Amino acid sequence: MIKYRIATLEDNAQLLRLTNDADMAGTIGLRTDRDPSFFNLVELRGKSKVYIAEEHKNIVGSICVTQEDVYIQKGIYPLYYISDFKVAKTHRNQGIGLQLTNEVTKYLESENADFAFLNVAKGNKRPFVFFSERRNYPDFDTIGTFKIVQFIGAKKKGEHKKYNIEVTTATVEILDFLNEFYSKHELANVISKDHLKETSIFCVRSNEAIIAVMCLLDTSNMKQHLVLKMPWYLKLFISAINTIRPLTETTKLPKQNEPIKMLYLKYLAVSSYDADLIKELIYRAKHEVYKKTYAFVSFGLHENDPLAKYLPGFFKITFYSVGMLVSLKNSQGLMQLIKKGVPFKDFSTV
Structure with a gap:
C-alpha cells in the first residue's frame, strides 16, 4: 500500500x-x-x-x-x-x-x-x-518557451575598457536596482538579501550611478547535471570545440555521461539595453567559469525577453523548456x- x-x-x-x-x-x-x-x-x-x-x-x-x-x-x-x-x-x-x-x-x-x-x-x-x-x-x-543558454568558459575577459566591472556586495542600492529592473518582469522574485546569499555580485557604474548588476551563483555543492542523451549534431559540436580549445582558449566541454560543471547567471539587470555592456558582462561571466575550470555559465531567458537579442552569438549551447x-x-x-x-x-x- x-x-x-x-x-x-x-x-x-x-x-x-x-x-x-x-x-x-x-x-x-x-x-x-x-x-x-x-x-x-x-x-x-x-x-x-x-x-x-x-x-x-x-x-x-x-x-x-x-x-x-x-x-x-x-x-x-x-x-x-x-x-x-x-x-x-x-x-x-x-x-x-x-x-x-x-x-x-x-x-x-x-x-x-x-x-x-x-x-x-x-x-x-x-x-x-x-x-x-x-x-x-x-x-x-x-x-511560453524558456531558453537556457550555456556559454562556454573563456580566458578572454572582454574588449570594451570603457566599462569598469566591480565586485560588490548585496547593498540596499544593489537590491533596489535589481528590484526596479525585475519588477517589470512577470513572476520574477521580489529580491532580498537572502536571494543573493553565496552569489558573486558584479556592478557597473556610470557617473557613480549603477547601470548594470550581474549575479553569479555556484550550485556545485547542491546539484550537478549529467547529459544522458544528446543529438548527433551536439556531439559533433562538442568534439569540434574541444579540438580547437588551444586556439580559442576556452574550457573543456563534457561529453555524454560526464558531469557538467557550471555557474548560473542568476540575475542580469541593466538600466538600458546597451549591446556592448551586455556582451561585456557575459564575457566576464565566461571568464569566471574559465578561472574555476568549469564548462559553462548558464543563463535562462524567456523567448520574449529583450535581453536575448543582445547576447553573444558564438560558443554557446541552448536548451529549451516550457513554462x-x-x-x-x-x-x-x-x-x-x-x-x-x-x-x-x-x-x-x-
Missing part, C-alpha cells in the same frame, strides 16, 4: 537515489544529481514542502512546492513553484503521480493560493497528463497579461 507524507531530513539518502533514477526526458536527456543533500537546493528556493510516496518504507515518488513572492504587473503576489516531480520507473502508471499532485492541491487550498508554476523540458509530456486530470480547477496553461502556469482562482485577466509580458524564472534553483 502506498502512503503519502511530508519528507524529513532522514529521507535524504532515498530522495537522492530517486533523483538519480528519474531522468528528464526530451530532445536532450538530463539527470540532476543532488549530492550530498537533496534538501540544500530546496532550502535555496525558499519556504518549501516536499511530499513523498512511500511503499514499505521505500520512497517511490516525490513532489516539492515552494512559495515565493513575485511580481505580477508590478504588484507583489505569492507564487507556488512546483518541482522535483518524480515517480520511480518501477511504479509509474499506477496513479502515484496523480495522488502526489492531489497532496499539493490540498496544500494550495489550505494556503488560499492562486498562481502555481512548473517548468518542464521541451518534449516532455508526462506532467501535462497528471495535471490535466485534476478536477474543479482550470488546467495549467503554457506561458506552465495555472490560476486556481481563474484570474484570467492577470493570466493573459503574464502571457503577453516577459516571464522570468531563476534557473539556478530549478
